Amino acid sequence: MARAAVRRVRARRAVLGTTGVLATGALALTLTLAPWVGRPGPVGPGTDATTSASPTASASTDPAPTGVAGTPSSADPAPRHLPTGGSELPELPGLRHGAVPVSHSEYHLRGGLTYTLPPGGWEIVAGDGSDASFLDGSTWDVSPITQEPPGAVYPDDWTPAPMAGSGARIDAYPAEDAVSWQVPARDSGAWTADVPGADLVVVTRGPSQAPGREVWTVRVRAGDAGWLFTLDFTADDVGAGLAADFVGNLWVAVDDRAPAWFEPTYEDVTLDGLAHGVTPAGWREVTAGDLTFAVPAGWTGGPTEPGEGSLAEEVVQLDGPVAAAGFQVADGSTVDLHWRVLAQYWGKGGSLWDADPRAQALDVPGADLAQATSSAGPFWGDETISSYGSTIVVHAAHRGGRLSLTIDVPHDDAGLATLRGIVGSMRFR
Incomplete structure (x- = not known):
């Protein structure tokens, strides 16, 4: 039986502002345009414990900083100040913890910090899309799509x-010089924020080289580890709000625990009790490259053409029952989205993948590397539907396929049995 994988986010989410007031988060479908690297999940167990290591002190107030776009007017209440790095700074206006859409993507940086991309689909432009690359930092560009592309779903x-x-662009990288960082003066125009696990947080806002944008610089430090973010966002209320929410969703792992407000889109799943190399009775066997696997009787499909620009030599798609009916395509027609298996054969040679200590190792007959990253969460085509998903990479020992x-x-007992049957049936010829 697989480890319990309870979907944490189903519909509209309540988000907690720093003042303790509950607000309603918007429901939105966001498709992250980064390369497929498996669904992100929590850093570790115990995601219900609050782990803020930030010092707590009674709030003090000073006149609002001057010379900064969006500075509160004289009619607004004076900002409270928070301790940070041995000093104190005004709290970043509009800060909220846990303000994310239903589907969101969180990534981990070396040293233990987690950040969450804002809504909207972001393309990775620096970093190779591997888990190791994400740990060392990435650069993301906002989606260029402003209207539905012809034929898109x-x-x-x-x-x-x-x-x-x-x-708009996000740079997210570990910092080498964090121990030398100093807190600016209280009246410098800089802000701070309550980032769980951090002992220094400094946020500044300045001009961008691009018209219509401005740059938010965020420095976060926890002990000797530090992280630097530059957010080149639109110079308007939308960009300012997204910047504040980005800062509000930062956290540093303490004892492998996440803050109480953090809810991952996907929960990690371990597939236990697999019968490797065994085809369940009555199932249909399929071949992709030199790998054989099986799908339940009634599933349809087979070899198909690789997508434009794909480097795969062979693609096999198998479709099961309908997962989401009547999904509208850009030309106005509708399609049914199915539960499926998509197998891609990348030719022969050395393995394209390194062993991932966070992935589940599989005992696939004839393979010298086989690992799965499995999760439970919203179905990519309809986030109101919960699904199990798994990304599997295999390399043949004898011929190098x-x-x-x-x-x-589906995210139910029958779906889990199907997933276990497909994974267990894999073997090289």
Whole structure:
């Protein structure tokens, strides 16, 4: 039986502001445009414990900083100040913890910090998309899509992402010089924020080299480890709000625990009790490259053409029952989305993948590397539907065949049995 994988986010989410006031988060479908590297999950167990290591002190007030766009007017209440790095700074206005859409993508940086991308679909432009690359830092560009591309599969209420087409960019990297960071003066125009696990947080705002944008610089330190973020966002209320929410979703792992407000889109799943190399009775066997696997009787499909620009030599797609009916395409027609297996054969040679200590190792007959990253969470085509998903990479020992499989099945007992049967049936010829 697989480890319990309870979907944490189903519909509209309540988000907690720093003042303790509950607000309603918007429900939105966001498709992250980064390369497929498996669904992100929590850093470790115990995601219900609050782990803020930030010092607590009674709030003090000073006049609002001057010379900064968006400075509160004289009629606004004076900002409270928070301790940081042995000093104190005004709290970043508009800060909220846990303000994310239903589907969101969190990534981990070396040293233990987690950040969450804003809504809207972001393309990775620096970093190779591997887990190791994410740990060392990444650069993300906001989606350029401002209207539905012809033939694309989009929900019928689709709207462009916030800042779409603006050229907004996020740089997220570990910092080498964090121990030398100093806290600016209280009246410098800099802010701070309550980032769980951090002992220094400094946020500044300045001009961008691009018209219509401005740069938010965020420095976070925890002990000797530090992280630097530059947010080149639109110079308007939308960009300022997204910057504040980005800071509000930062946290540093303490004892492998996440803050109480953090809810991952996907929960990690371990597939236990697999019968490796065994085809369940009555199932249909399929071959991709030199790998054989099986799908339940009644599943349809087979070899198909690789997508434009794909480097795969062979693609096999198997479709099961309908997962989401009547999904609207950009030309106004509708399609049914199915539970499926997508197998891609990348030819022969050395393995394209390194052993991932966070992935589940599989005992696939004839393979010298086989690992799965499995999760439970919203189905990519309809986030109101919960699904199990697994990304599997395998490399044949005897002839060097390289394959990857992505599998989506319902998040119920029958779906879990299907997933276990497909994974267990894999073997090289």
